[in-house]
Amino acid sequence: MxxxxxxxxxxxxxxxxxxxxxxxxxxxxxxxxxxxxxxxxxxxxxxxxxxxxxPQLNPPDLWLIFAPIKKERTDFIVEKAAELGCAKILPVQTEFTNASRIRQDRLQAHALEAAEQCLGTYVPEVSDLQALQALLKGWDPARRILWGDESLVGPAQTLAGLTPGPWAILVGPEGGFSEAERAQLRGLDYVTPVSLGPRILRADTAACAAITLWQSALGDWM
Amino acid sequence: MxxxxxxxxxxxxxxxxxxxxxxxxxxxxxxxxxxxxxxxxxxxxxxxxxxxxxPQLNPPDLWLIFAPIKKERTDFIVEKAAELGCAKILPVQTEFTNASRIRQDRLQAHALEAAEQCLGTYVPEVSDLQALQALLKGWDPARRILWGDESLVGPAQTLAGLTPGPWAILVGPEGGFSEAERAQLRGLDYVTPVSLGPRILRADTAACAAITLWQSALGDWM
CATH class of the missing domain: 2.40.240.20 (Hypothetical PUA domain-like; domain 1)
Structure with missing residues (x-):
C-alpha cells in the first residue's frame, strides 16, 4: 500500500x-x-x-455528551473518552457554556492520538459543536441518557439496575446546567440523573468517573 | 483572625x-x-x-500510590485523587519511572487548589518521592493494596467482594512495572491485582478509573 x-x-x-x-x-x-x-x-x-x-476491539454503544470547557480540559475529556471506551463524542453548547465553537479537527486528531497511544484499534468520532436543545430535539429515545446531575451530591447510585442497550453520558460545564435545562432534563423519560459521589467534581473528572461507572456496570469492563 | x-x-x-x-x-x-x-x-x-x-467531609481511608510521569499528567493525577476522595497521595519511584525527584511543594499546592475549586474541606497530604521498594518494606499489611495490573487487560473484576477497611491503590508509570516488580507484587498477600477493562489505559486514566471503582464499591460513593 x-x-x-x-x-x-x-x-x-x-x-x-x-x-x-x-x-x-x-x-x-x-x-x-x-x-x-x-x-x-x-x-x-x-x-x-x-x-x-x-482483532478489532470496538467499544460498547456508549456516547459521551459534554460541554466544552477550557482548551486543556476539553482535550483531556476527548482523550479520556477514547481511552475508557466511548463510541462517539458529542460536544454541546449549554446555557453556561462559554465556548461558541470548537476545533473539531483538533479534537478528532486528539481522539486518534489517544487510540494510537493506548494501542487501541477504534477511534471515536467527534462531532461538531451543537446546541443541547438541538441535540435533544432530534434525540432517539431508544438511547438512554445517564446525566451526571451535580445537584445530586451524595452517595452515588448503583448503576447495576439499569437496562443494557445504547446509552449516552451527559456531563455539564463548570457551573453546571441552568434551572431551565435541569427542569427539561428531569422531564425526559429517557434521562436518568445520577450522583457521582459526595464531592463536587470538575467536568472532566465527572466525565471520567461516569464513563468508568457505566463501563463497569453495563459496558465491556464487566 | x-x-x-x-x-x-x-x-x-x-x-x-x-x-x-x-x-x-x-x-x-x-x-x-x-x-x-x-x-x-x-x-x-x-x-x-x-x-x-x-460540615467537614473527610475521604475514606484510601491512599493513592503512583509513579510520577510527565509534569502535566502528574499534576493531573494529584488533582483527580484530591477530587475523587483520597486521604493521602504517595508518589513512588519504580524501575521504569523516569523522575528521580518531584516538587512535593508544588504537588501539595495542587491538591489544595483542587480542594478549593471543588469546595472540598479536606486536602490530601502529598508525600515526597520514595522508592517503591522502601515503601513496601515498611508497609503495614493491614492496609491492602489494589494494584492496577496492566497485564490483566480484560473484563474488570468486580470489587464488590473485597473487604472494607484501609486500602491503597497502586498504579504504575507508562511502560508499567518491571518483571521483578510484578513478581514481587504478586507474592504479597495484601496486594490484589485488578484489571481496568479491555483497553490499555494511560497511568493517569488508570488512577481515575481505579479510584472511581474503589469509591463506588468500598468508599463513600456507595
Whole structure:
C-alpha cells in the first residue's frame, strides 16, 4: 500500500525507519496489522501487510455528551473518552457554556492520538459543536441518557439496575446546567440523573468517573 | 483572625475584597466557615468568623500510590485523587519511572487548589518521592493494596467482594512495572491485582478509573 506525504514524512524523516522496518497499522475497522516498509523516500513510500496482530476491539454503544470547557480540559475529556471506551463524542453548547465553537479537527486528531497511544484499534468520532436543545430535539429515545446531575451530591447510585442497550453520558460545564435545562432534563423519560459521589467534581473528572461507572456496570469492563 | 501577607495580597489586591466582604474558609479539619473582612490593607488584614457553612467531609481511608510521569499528567493525577476522595497521595519511584525527584511543594499546592475549586474541606497530604521498594518494606499489611495490573487487560473484576477497611491503590508509570516488580507484587498477600477493562489505559486514566471503582464499591460513593 502506498503512503501519502504526511505518513512518509513521519515514518522516514521523523521516525527514521528504513526498508524492512516493521510498523503497526490500524484503520478503525479491521484490528491491528503488522506491515513492513518496502519503499522509503522523503515524501513517498509503501508498506506491505504481513498479517493481523490483534482483532478489532470496538467499544460498547456508549456516547459521551459534554460541554466544552477550557482548551486543556476539553482535550483531556476527548482523550479520556477514547481511552475508557466511548463510541462517539458529542460536544454541546449549554446555557453556561462559554465556548461558541470548537476545533473539531483538533479534537478528532486528539481522539486518534489517544487510540494510537493506548494501542487501541477504534477511534471515536467527534462531532461538531451543537446546541443541547438541538441535540435533544432530534434525540432517539431508544438511547438512554445517564446525566451526571451535580445537584445530586451524595452517595452515588448503583448503576447495576439499569437496562443494557445504547446509552449516552451527559456531563455539564463548570457551573453546571441552568434551572431551565435541569427542569427539561428531569422531564425526559429517557434521562436518568445520577450522583457521582459526595464531592463536587470538575467536568472532566465527572466525565471520567461516569464513563468508568457505566463501563463497569453495563459496558465491556464487566 | 489575622491574615498573612500572601493571604492579604490575594484577597485585597487580586480579588479586591473590601471590609464587609464574605469569604469561605476551611482548614482541613473543621468544615467550611463563612467569615467577613474586618480589616483590609495591602499586606495585612483580618477576618471574623460568622459561622459554619458546611460540615467537614473527610475521604475514606484510601491512599493513592503512583509513579510520577510527565509534569502535566502528574499534576493531573494529584488533582483527580484530591477530587475523587483520597486521604493521602504517595508518589513512588519504580524501575521504569523516569523522575528521580518531584516538587512535593508544588504537588501539595495542587491538591489544595483542587480542594478549593471543588469546595472540598479536606486536602490530601502529598508525600515526597520514595522508592517503591522502601515503601513496601515498611508497609503495614493491614492496609491492602489494589494494584492496577496492566497485564490483566480484560473484563474488570468486580470489587464488590473485597473487604472494607484501609486500602491503597497502586498504579504504575507508562511502560508499567518491571518483571521483578510484578513478581514481587504478586507474592504479597495484601496486594490484589485488578484489571481496568479491555483497553490499555494511560497511568493517569488508570488512577481515575481505579479510584472511581474503589469509591463506588468500598468508599463513600456507595
Amino acid at each position: 502506498p503512503l501519502n506525504a504526511d505518513q512518509a514524512h513521519y515514518l522516514f524523516s521523523v521516525m527514521r525507519l528504513a526498508v524492512g522496518a516493521r510498523v503497526a497499522l490500524f484503520n478503525g475497522r479491521d484490528g491491528e496489522w503488522t506491515a513492513e516498509v518496502v519503499e522509503a523516500a522523503k515524501k513517498a513510500g509503501s508498506l506491505r501487510c504481513l498479517g493481523q496482530a490483534a | 489575622p491574615l498573612n501577607a500572601d493571604q492579604a495580597h490575594y484577597l485585597f489586591s487580586v480579588m479586591r475584597l473590601a471590609v464587609g466582604a464574605r469569604v469561605a474558609l476551611f482548614n482541613g479539619r473543621d468544615g467550611e466557615w463563612t467569615a467577613e473582612v474586618v480589616e483590609a490593607a495591602k499586606k495585612a488584614g483580618s477576618l471574623r468568623c460568622l459561622g459554619q457553612a458546611a
